[in-house]
Amino acid sequence: MTGHHPPVTDWATDFDHADPVWAANPFPIWDDLRRRCPIAHSDRYGGVWLPIRHEDVAAIAYDTDHFTSQSVIVTEGRPLAPAPQGIAPPISSDPPFHHEARRLLLPAFSPKAIGPLEPFTRSYCNELLDAVAGEPVVDAAEQYAQHIPVRIIAHMLGFPPEDADEFREFVHDALESVDLPVETRIENFAKLDGYLRAQVEDHLANPRNDLTTFLLNAEMNGEPLTPEHVGGTIALLLIAGIDTTWSAIGASIWHLAQHPEDRRRLVAEPDLMPLAIEELLRAYAPVTMARLVKEDFEFNGCPMKKNEWVLLPFPAANRDPEFFDRADEVVIDRAENRHAAFGLGIHRCLGSNLARMELRVALEVWLEHFPEFSLADPAAVRWSGGQVRGPRTLPIQIGIP
Ligand code: HEM
Secondary structure: OOOOOOOOOOOOOOOOOOOHHHHHOHHHHHHHHHHHHOEEEEHHOOOEEEEHHHHHHHHHHHOOOOOEEOOOOOOOOOOOOOOOOOOOOOOOOOHHHHHHHHHOHHHHOOHHHHHHHHHHHHHHHHHHOOOOOOOOOOEHHHHHHHHHHHHHHHHHHOOOOOHHHHHHHHHHHHHOOOOOOOOHHHHHHHHHHHHHHHHHHHHHHHOOOOOHHHHHHHHOOHHHHHHHHHHHHHHHHHHHHHHOOOOOOHHHHHHHHHHHHHHHHHHHHHHHOOOHHHHHHHOOOOOOOOEEEOOOOEEEEEEEEOEEEEEEHHHHOOOOOOOOOOOOOOOOOOOOOOOOOOOOOOOOOOOOOHHHHHHHHHHHHHHHHHOOEEEOOOOHHHOOOOOOOOEEEEEEEOOOE
């Protein structure tokens, strides 16, 4: 749970994305900042900037000369020593290292590699919903969404499916508990590191046809990857793929629970699903990433200091009325939709084919089982805080009330 810091009183000068008010409903905060100051600043976390407009978020995301990805999660700490790859390549790497580290992963996440995972995903989603058949209220986050990406990425990496709870804890420590002291965060990371070492040892002893063995055999510029590179990339895939997709599935079900017109259209016109998914990703984009300022630098009149953070709120960029018509509405068949939910620039999400497949299959299977549903108790819905936002408690009333 977040909220270890004092509550925010002024979002333009003292914001905190780990504040429970932001987690519950960030949209009015962004609307207000868009009008008052398109780039906010806070002294928390040792200094952090928050651009709100699409134009500014895009400019910073594309500018790898002035902003580094050495660390993309805002915390009290800073990376100890700059290294070309950072702790979790490719997301923590800058050019030129980034290019090669990303390139070697591309085949594993191409449409050709992801397509064959669809039947497995579908049968797992069916299994989850068969297990709750007949229950009047189902928690779509706890009993459904949270399990899907964990199971798929464990399958891809060749990790035991029964370790799912442990993975979720690692992800929670990395992404949600961002306002804890640095020492506690380091202890938490040691747990993940120990777990991954054991998995790597096991794969070295027993190579198999999975992503972990692929990484252990991969080469970059003719050399095998260092153990730190392999471990960091596996940690990234676990962390990047789980909360994000789970949040997108949950937020989509949350929307459909409250919009019978959209829900009924999707049931009647299943071909609409690809457009609907893009629109749900735009409207409820779960991921905000960060950069560190490389050297003192003035950006659009803001005096940015070396080692200050800059948050890149892709979800707020997706709601910018200067960039999208009817930005604050969900237009379920929106035809033109250049949303930034998967980021902008060289670090654009490498797992987007996988994420889209999981989101589509999860919604299709849910609607097949439950064409009619609503929020059982709107006050009980709880959203995660920090840089990945999605419902963590989502009780759904099944059927027509
Ligand atoms: C709906 C689900 C997802 C969303 C919204 C999402 C969003 C994002 C965003 C915004 C970035 C850009 C980061 C930056 O600019 O610093 C990113 C990068 C990345 N994502 Fe995703 N992601 C999702 C699912 C996944 C999945 C399922 C995986 C794979 C298991 C994945 C793997 C990655 C990787 C490896 C990167 C780093 C790419 C690079 O640095 O070149 N993501 N994602």
